[in-house]
Amino acid sequence: MNELMxxxxxxxxxxxxxxxxxGPLRKLLLRSGIVDHPNKRSSHEVPTARGGGVVILxxxxxxxxxxxxxxxxxxxxxxxxxxLLLTLxxxxxxxxxxxxxxxxxxxxxxxxxxxxxxxxASLQMDFGGGLSWQPPAxxxxxxxxxxxxxxxxxxxxMDGIDGLAAGQAALTAASAGLLSxxxxxxxxxxxxxxxxxxxxxxxxxxPHNFPQARIFMGDVGSVPVGFLLxxxxxxxxxxxxxxxxxxLVMLQANFILDTFLxxxxxxxxxxxxxxxxxxxxxxxxxxxxxxxxVVTLWEIGLQTVVxxxxxxxxxxxxxxxxxxxxxxxxxxLAFFCYCEFQFRxxxxxxxxxxxxxxxREA
Numbered sequence: 001m002n003e004l005m006x007x008x009x010x011x012x013x014x015x016x017x018x019x020x021x022x023g024p025l026r027k028l029l030l031r032s033g034i035v036d037h038p039n040k041r042s043s044h045e046v047p048t049a050r051g052g053g054v055v056i057l058x059x060x061x062x063x064x065x066x067x068x069x070x071x072x073x074x075x076x077x078x079x080x081x082x083x084l085l086l087t088l089x090x091x092x093x094x095x096x097x098x099x100x101x102x103x104x105x106x107x108x109x110x111x112x113x114x115x116x117x118x119x120x121a122s123l124q125m126d127f128g129g130g131l132s133w134q135p136p137a138x139x140x141x142x143x144x145x146x147x148x149x150x151x152x153x154x155x156x157x158m159d160g161i162d163g164l165a166a167g168q169a170a171l172t173a174a175s176a177g178l179l180s181x182x183x184x185x186x187x188x189x190x191x192x193x194x195x196x197x198x199x200x201x202x203x204x205x206x207p208h209n210f211p212q213a214r215i216f217m218g219d220v221g222s223v224p225v226g227f228l229l230x231x232x233x234x235x236x237x238x239x240x241x242x243x244x245x246x247x248l249v250m251l252q253a254n255f256i257l258d259t260f261l262x263x264x265x266x267x268x269x270x271x272x273x274x275x276x277x278x279x280x281x282x283x284x285x286x287x288x289x290x291x292x293x294v295v296t297l298w299e300i301g302l303q304t305v306v307x308x309x310x311x312x313x314x315x316x317x318x319x320x321x322x323x324x325x326x327x328x329x330x331x332x333l334a335f336f337c338y339c340e341f342q343f344r345x346x347x348x349x350x351x352x353x354x355x356x357x358x359x360r361e362a
Contacts, residue, residue, distance in 0.1 A: 018204030053221015155226025163210025
């Protein structure tokens with residue numbers, strides 16, 4: 001069996017197992033009362049089972065064990081163990097609730113261990129064409145830990161409407177494997193197969209979560225999946241060529257930029273940044289009256305454009321690569337501006353309608 005066929009089998013098999021297992025898990029969660037009830041910060045309107053990420057991580061963990069044995073890769077064992085620990089912590093948080101400090105402490109510990117396992121101290125930023133920068137080992141390691149912890153939380157924050165997080169994870173992981181395979185002409189490396197394992201597992205969850213969610217991934221899924229996606233970016237670049245790190249990170253620009261800009265806006269407004277909210281750009285678009293389905297399709301469509309731009313990144317020189325990076329950032333900023341415009345227009349309309357109602361009642 002050739003390498004490309006193995007990638008396809010890993011993707012399809014992991015997706016099929018998750019798809020078949022989510023139904024029984026949903027019934028078990030409903031019987032156990034593990035349900036997400038709508039509140040003023042929610043984007044859903046009916047009680048929905050949460051915790052579907054358990055199956056996703058079970059399949060990824062099992063597949064990691066097989067990859068570690070088959071590929072003789074110790075990193076897959078470490079990532080499986082770390083994702084399992086994050087799954088357990090997040091499960092407790094989903095069911096009973098944990099303090100923000102304890103959750104962050106667990107995420108930082110996982111980030112440190114993940115960076116050590118991957119060997120992130122040798123981090124090197126490289127645009128190609130002679131444009132490169134290799135930070136000192138300690139600085140490179142610290143940047144890697146910050147990125148792992150930051151994206152883990154960013155991905156968790158962005159899991160707020162039907163299909164968005166699972167769709168983003170499936171597309172991003174598959175694209176990471178695709179970029180690595182195209183760049184190195186090798187499809188049998190452990191990071192590539194791990195990418196397709198994650199992609200297939202998340203894709204298998206999508207039919208249960210989109211277009212109408214019957215079960216939510218929950219923190220038990222979004223936290224470890226976000227962590228694994230961040231690890232994949234660094235691990236893939238470290239195993240192949242460090243210049244791949246930039247296009248791999250650009251695949252995650254949507255979630256990074258949305259989370260960062262939302263964080264800055266809340267801090268500037270004097271709001272408590274660590275409180276739950278529904279101020280992300282995608283949430284503001286939903287609040288403006290657009291359906292979950294349309295918003296998710298918008299995001300996935302734009303992400304597909306980003307994937308194509310990053311494939312082009314592999315085949316051009318340094319100056320063109322800088323232009324492609326700028327194009328990705330401008331693309332998402334333009335979308336965020338559109339979200340903000342629609343939200344403000346809707347809000348003005350709501351205020352106007354309320355004033356008109358008060359005037360008539362008076």
